[in-house]
Amino acid sequence: MNYKELFIGTDLYINTSDQKKTERIYLDSAASNLALRSSQEISQEYLNYYANAHTKVHAAAKFTTELIVWAENTIKNFLGADDTYGVVFLGNGVTFPLNRLALGLSKLRPEKDTVMISSMEHHSNDLPHRVNHEKVMYISGFDEKGAYIGFDLAEIEQQLASSNRKVNYIAITGASNVSGEISPYHEIAKLAHQYDAYIIVDGAQLVAHAPVSLVNKEDPLSSVDFFVFSGHKIYTPGSPGVLIGKKEILAQMEPIFYGGGMVSSVTLKDFTVAEHLSDKEHAGTLNIPGIISLGCTINFMQHVEMEKVYAKEQHLINYLYAELSQIPEVILYPNGNVANKVGVICLNLQNIPHELTSLILNDYFGIAVRNECFCSHPFVKDCLVEELWDIDDESSVNLYRGMVRVSLGLYTTEKDLEFFVQSIEKIIWNIDFYRMQYELIDKTNYKHKDFDNDLKDYFDIEKKIKNYYEKSYSS
Secondary structure, eight states, X not given: OOGGGGXXXXXXXXXXXXXXXXXXXXXXXXXXXXXXXXXXXXXXXXXXXXXXSSOOSSHHHHHHHHHHHHHHHHHHHHTTXXXXXEEEEETTSSHHHHHHHHHHHHHHOTTOOEEEEEXXXXXXXXXXXXXXXXXXXXXOSBOTTSOBOOOOHHHHHHHHHHTTTOEEEEEEESXXXXXXXXXXXXXXXXXXXXXXXXXXXXXXXXXXXXXXXXXXXXXXXXXXXXXXXXGGGTTOTTOOEEEXXXXXXXXXXXXXXXXXXXXXXXXXXXXXXXXXXXXXXXXXXXXXXXXXXXXXXXXXXXXXXXXXXXXXXXXXHHHHHHHHHTOTTEEEESSSOOSXXXXXXXXXXXXXXXXXXXXXXXXXXXXXXXXEOTTOHHHHHHHHHHHHHTOSOGGGGGGGSOXXXXXXXXXXOHHHHXXXXXXXXXXXXXXXXXXXXEEXXXXXXXXXXXXXXXXXXXXXXXXXXXXXXXXXXXX
């Protein structure tokens, strides 16, 4: 199957600094995936029947209500969740669901004033827990010598045992947006439950890349209590963040958003919160087109089969890691290969700032990557300690506080990665030339001296609006 044809934007051509047009290679999927074409087209078709939900007295509203329920059930089925789980749509990524859980669970069990978080988390799965609990216990991904070890189950159990059963929950990444490592979340869930703690899994980097099953029927203690993911990281930009959690726990949590739809009765003196979980958690009008589009994507991925997606990505990431490992000037993070991982590799080129590398890849080769710290500052800092220590010129240290991240999607091909490796080699061989093409602004950022991509050359939004208006007016 030609997966590229399934997505919008894989045939985009952009201008390069040498006055050529080249096909853009998108290697920034860990930040946001490109859009699945079928989901966008089907959700656009749905807009013919669009209406708000919460009533069945007219056809369009009835259809909308049924499609929201369909999307909820599709998501639960995709994640191996049974009827003991509920689905809540919040915000536009995992940040809202994680804040909802951190606040709700802290109020639900105030006597448990401690949370456990790994040092390898995205800020979204770190800061909300810090703010809402008195004490944070961190699970380090590095040993005493600074070598990367990932999740040490024995260390986690030791920390739980020392907490005097004060841990409210453990919050861990399903797959890291820096190392790509898939966490042993079922094993960690079992440890958490043995000490009367819940487990929250941030599935933002996992859900589009590997099979997920929240329920373990053979060992119920290892089942997951809460799982969150972002629709925009599974090929559905414009869709909401999703929280899947145990109904019995969610039902006990006080609402944090109040308004229409989440109450069963209201008087001037009091009000009654709705008993149904979906009503209680969904104050106001939902992002209905986004929910339906996300349901379409999830259903499509079920047809593709996540085992095949994972196998394809494993082949590609292993190929890329092997190729990059042969280039002496490439530094890969964290130190040591990670066997069980999704399609993420972080790197630097010796003595070349991460931003400069990323700009050259875009400006001369049409390759889109991401740089800096990926909202995972503690993890990135731990990876860079040795290199930053070796920099003699303190004024330039800030230029090296970050990495280049390459991240894959279903549309990524071996040809894309082969071209990326060739481009890296060209940058290394010709770095003196490339350095001369850029100037350093305020000692912090690089800018090409003669080249910049202008949005209006590609997408003049006001002109498009005007054209639509004039066309409508003239008719």
